[in-house]
Amino acid sequence: MGIQLSERVQAVPPSGIRKFFELAEERDDVISLGVGEPDFATPWRARTAAVDSLERGQTSYTANRGMRELREAIGEHVDAEYDLEYDPDEEILVTAGASEAVDLAFRAFVNPGDTVAVAEPAYVSYAPGVTFAGGEVLPVPTYERDEFRLTREALEASGAADAEVLVMCFPNNPTGATMELEHLAPVAEFAREHDLTVISDEIYAALQYEHEHTSIATLPGMASRTVVVNGFSKAYAMTGLRLGYVMGPAEAITGMNRIHQYGMLSAPTTAQHAALEALEHCDDAVDEMTAAYDRRRQFLLARFEELGIECFRAKGAFYAFPEVPTEQTGDEFAEDLLEAEGVAVVPGSVFGSGGEGHLRVSYATGMDELREATDRIERFLD
Amino acid sequence: MTASARDALLDSLLENARYSTADLARMTGLDESDVEAAIADLEEDGVVRGYRAVVDWESTDRERVRAVVEVNVELDRETGYGDVSRRLAGYDAVDTLRLVSGDYDFHVEVIGDSMRDVSAFIADEIAPIPAVTQTVTHYAMTTYKESGVDFGDGDDDDRLSVSP
Numbered sequence: 376m377g378i379q380l381s382e383r384v385q386a387v388p389p390s391g392i393r394k395f396f397e398l399a400e401e402r403d404d405v406i407s408l409g410v411g412e413p414d415f416a417t418p419w420r421a422r423t424a425a426v427d428s429l430e431r432g433q434t435s436y437t438a439n440r441g442m443r444e445l446r447e448a449i450g451e452h453v454d455a456e457y458d459l460e461y462d463p464d465e466e467i468l469v470t471a472g473a474s475e476a477v478d479l480a481f482r483a484f485v486n487p488g489d490t491v492a493v494a495e496p497a498y499v500s501y502a503p504g505v506t507f508a509g510g511e512v513l514p515v516p517t518y519e520r521d522e523f524r525l526t527r528e529a530l531e532a533s534g535a536a537d538a539e540v541l542v543m544c545f546p547n548n549p550t551g552a553t554m555e556l557e558h559l560a561p562v563a564e565f566a567r568e569h570d571l572t573v574i575s576d577e578i579y580a581a582l583q584y585e586h587e588h589t590s591i592a593t594l595p596g597m598a599s600r601t602v603v604v605n606g607f608s609k610a611y612a613m614t615g616l617r618l619g620y621v622m623g624p625a626e627a628i629t630g631m632n633r634i635h636q637y638g639m640l641s642a643p644t645t646a647q648h649a650a651l652e653a654l655e656h657c658d659d660a661v662d663e664m665t666a667a668y669d670r671r672r673q674f675l676l677a678r679f680e681e682l683g684i685e686c687f688r689a690k691g692a693f694y695a696f697p698e699v700p701t702e703q704t705g706d707e708f709a710e711d712l713l714e715a716e717g718v719a720v721v722p723g724s725v726f727g728s729g730g731e732g733h734l735r736v737s738y739a740t741g742m743d744e745l746r747e748a749t750d751r752i753e754r755f756l757d
Numbered sequence: 758m759t760a761s762a763r764d765a766l767l768d769s770l771l772e773n774a775r776y777s778t779a780d781l782a783r784m785t786g787l788d789e790s791d792v793e794a795a796i797a798d799l800e801e802d803g804v805v806r807g808y809r810a811v812v813d814w815e816s817t818d819r820e821r822v823r824a825v826v827e828v829n830v831e832l833d834r835e836t837g838y839g840d841v842s843r844r845l846a847g848y849d850a851v852d853t854l855r856l857v858s859g860d861y862d863f864h865v866e867v868i869g870d871s872m873r874d875v876s877a878f879i880a881d882e883i884a885p886i887p888a889v890t891q892t893v894t895h896y897a898m899t900t901y902k903e904s905g906v907d908f909g910d911g912d913d914d915d916r917l918s919v920s921p
Contacts, residue, residue: 392919399918409919499921548921670769670784677783719918742773746780 387503391725395709399719406748408736409719411548413612413693415667417649418660421611424652425645433644439636440628441469441620442647448654449620457580457590459603465625468632469642469650473578473606473619474500477542479631480574480602480621481508484540492535494525494543496550496696496726496733498576501542513538516729522687523552523696523729527561536569543591544576546583546691549726549735551672553691556589563594566601572627573601578619579692581610581661584669586690592622602627607646609692610661611653616646668693671738671745678749682756693739696723699732700756709734716751758795762787766795767804771905774808811906815899823852823868823900824875827861827893828883838862841888850878861893872896 392409399405416422428434440446446463453459461467470476477500485491487509493501495514502512515533517523525543535541543562545554554562566573573591580588592601606619619642621631675695679686686697699708705722712718721737723730738745765785769776781796782789799805814821830841838856845865846854853866865883869875875896884892901908 390921392921396917396919405918407916407918410916411920412916414914414916666765666768667772670765673786674780674783677786721919742776742780742784 383507383509387506390499392499392721395713395719395721395725398710398713402713402717404717405713405719406717406740406744406751407719408738408740408745408748409721410737410739411694412614412739413609413664414739414741415612415664417613417616418611418653418657420656420660421613421649421653425616425649428645428648433648435644437469437641437644437647439632439641440467441642442644442651445469445647445651445654446620448651449622452654453603453605453622457577457588458593459590459622461622462625466628467620467622468628468635469647470606470619470621470635471639471642472608472617473576473604473621475617475635475639475642476602476604476606476619476621476631477501477574477576478504478507479634480604481505481510481540482634483627483630484572484574485510486539489540490538491540491542492530492533492538492571493727494541494547495728496523496547496723496730497542498544498548499725501544502727505542510540514728515541517547517550517552518729519687519698519733523547523550523689524554524558525562526558527565530562530565535565535571538569538571540574541566541571542574542576544578546579546588547694548579548692549694549721549723549730550696550733551689551692551694552696553583553586553689554589554591555586556594559589559591559594563591563597566591567596571600573597574604575601576604578604578606578609580605582665582668582693583691584665584672588691599624602631607650607653610664611650611657612664613646613649613653616643616649618642618646618650668738671740671742674742674745675736675738675749678745682749682753684752693737695736695738696733697736699734705731705734712752712755716755718748718751718755758787758791763795763799766792767799770796770805770808809904811904813900813908815908820870821868822870822872822875823866823897824879825895825897826863826865826867826879826883827891827895828863828865828889829861829891830863830886830888831890832888836888841886844886845883848878848882850875850882861891 446467450463481504485508489510490513491505491510492513492515505512592603602623604621607613684697684700709722721735723733778789781792852868855864857864
């Protein structure tokens with residue numbers, strides 16, 4: 376008898392994205408709007424800092440929580456940008472990507488059988504992460520009529536009052552939805568009333584185009600029950616360097632670090648040096664990338680309007696989330712579009728309830744490719 | 758037009774001056790007529806001075822030589838930097854001309870069809886200018902980056918075609 380996978384692993388199906396990845400890989404003429412990472416290179420200064428750290432032989436473990444100067448820089452950065460105040464010694468943990476931070480949070484806060492409310496459509500790793508932690512996923516749908524914002528009504532209707540943990544991600548992958556203070560307040564009120572621990576994934580916080588980012592942790596009474604996840608992958612185009620961070624009450628961070636110190640020990644040292652340089656010297660690069668995304672966003676939304684494709688005006692991340700413009704399901708449309716025109720988009724169903732009938736269209740792709748892809752979509756629809 | 762829309766338009770043109778008016782309108786949220794008017798204003802105001810292709814001549818069969826020439830000048834009561842610059846800028850072979858700080862006065866980029874052409878131009882036209890006291894010529898051997906465009910092969914998109 377060979378190795379038996381655990382029930383938790385067996386309970387998690389392969390990612391729905393995998394199928395479209397394999398379909399797209401079968402051809403070499405694909406223009407991909409299915410990519411969930413920046414098409415920009417990591418800012419040069421950050422890259423040179425990584426190389427410099429290697430040349431200086433800085434290749435040993437760092438403190439479990441991450442280099443202190445990096446935690447200090449993170450603390451100063453989030454205070455200045457998002458009005459979040461955290462003690463770098465006790466309330467910030469540097470992780471191997473924001474994904475590790477989310478995973479740590481599930482394992483630190485979820486007991487077997489606990490209910491975790493997940494605002495959906497959602498990043499594909501949340502539900503499996505809950506399962507791996509032994510929890511039960513409770514989908515909380517967001518709706519296009521609400522511009523895919525999480526609402527108190529949806530929380531109540533889905534039974535989230537009985538959940539222990541709420542996971543939310545704004546600006547959102549896959550919808551591009553954002554939430555402002557007025558939208559966050561009722562959610563925060565609900566979390567306080569029902570004693571929910573909130574995992575707020577704010578990895579796309581830097582990528583907002585029509586208003587400033589607000590973190591739910593800044594609302595009254597929320598700092599003590601919220602962990603905020605962020606990282607360098609999206610804002611600084613550092614996906615491959617795998618560096619994220621999580622901030623929250625000292626006891627929460629200490630608990631997460633207890634897992635991190637045994638599993639990961641510390642985040643990659645080279646990446647931490649790159650991240651420190653990025654925080655201290657690469658704001659201009661972030662501004663330039665954000666401005667470029669915004670121009671592409673506006674282009675894509677304008678093209679969809681011209682093509683008669685219904686799409687709410689997403690104001691964050693680098694995704695548009697249009698409705699499927701035919702009678703097909705999202706899966707059928709995405710497969711046919713890929714087959715006929717070589718344009719890869721991801722069906723919304725991959726991202727959970729409420730995603731069906733939509734497509735995730737990434738604009739982390741150059742303007743020439745965006746123009747060609749939308750021309751092909753136009754041809755496909757004719 | 759707002760300053761941010763004007764900046765977005767300029768950034769878009771810097772990215773690719775060949776974007777169509779329709780694309781620029783989509784990217785900036787402006788009407789096409791507003792884009793056309795704004796570009797006309799930018800040109801008229803001398804903000805946008807021209808549009809050119811960035812050509813990697815090494816990828817062509819055509820011989821093309823570029824030299825950076827450091828030019829020192831000695832001024833007198835009748836001759837200022839402006840006078841010298843006008844004389845230098847008048848030559849078609851002078852592609853770029855800047856007054857710079859440091860060890861020399863003018864940074865001149867000269868383009869020609871051959872090293873002989875460029876040498877002859879510097880010897881026959883630049884050196885004899887009365888105010889010019891010294892020229893130092895550096896021939897460009899390989900161009901790696903020009904006008905913000907990297908000529909290397911690092912632009913390949915090696916991201917997964919579909920990712921979370």
